[in-house]
Amino acid sequence: MTKFSDVPAAGITIRESADDGSDFTNPDADYRRLFLGEDGALHLKDSAGTVTDVSAAFVGASYATAVGQSIANNAAAAIVDFGTSVYDTDSAVTTGASWKFTAPSTGYYMVNVHVSFAATTTWAAGERGWLQLLADGSVVNYLDRKDNFSNANEEMHLQGSAVVYLVATHYIDVRLVQNSGGALALSAYAENNWIQVTKVG
Numbered sequence: 001m002t003k004f005s006d007v008p009a010a011g012i013t014i015r016e017s018a019d020d021g022s023d024f025t026n027p028d029a030d031y032r033r034l035f036l037g038e039d040g041a042l043h044l045k046d047s048a049g050t051v052t053d054v055s056a057a058f059v060g061a062s063y064a065t066a067v068g069q070s071i072a073n074n075a076a077a078a079i080v081d082f083g084t085s086v087y088d089t090d091s092a093v094t095t096g097a098s099w100k101f102t103a104p105s106t107g108y109y110m111v112n113v114h115v116s117f118a119a120t121t122t123w124a125a126g127e128r129g130w131l132q133l134l135a136d137g138s139v140v141n142y143l144d145r146k147d148n149f150s151n152a153n154e155e156m157h158l159q160g161s162a163v164v165y166l167v168a169t170h171y172i173d174v175r176l177v178q179n180s181g182g183a184l185a186l187s188a189y190a191e192n193n194w195i196q197v198t199k200v201g
Contacts, residue, residue: 026047031047032046037053039105042054052106052107060087060089061092063088065083070184071184074178077177079100079173102169102171103166104168105199106168107165108201109200110161110196114195116186116193117156117178117187118186127181128177129158129178130144130178143158
């Protein structure tokens, strides 16, 4: 069988597909079909019809917030609104009360998050802060939790990382829970409240 490495050509020309490759027949088992999608990225289609973006281009987003979002006491987990863009290669983030990162292509995404509550003396024994990562509305990872935090005038910092597999158009968000006895604001510093999402495979 002839391999690309056996062909002494200067390069290979690939024509752009009219869509996402759904018009291509699936290759035989153990084979992959390489094509250029209408999005300008290279894709592989396997025998099951699964299409994967194999472009070398960096895909990711970084957002932060310094507005001091209020997190209600002992309530349902609140979505953190990282409202300020640092970069967003594919305009993948929707900001606001329903903040989310929507995967521009299928693959594995590394998520790094850090949040901080403003300094308070209200923490008491048995109370906690909790940081969650959700995909399509369901918890996939508990990133961090602190219990029995000091009631000195301190900031509680919560942070974590995870790799999550996302199909294109599926999304993630980050949520907070706290039961200090009253609403707590996030600290008003963007360097304390940020998220970075990077496609890694």
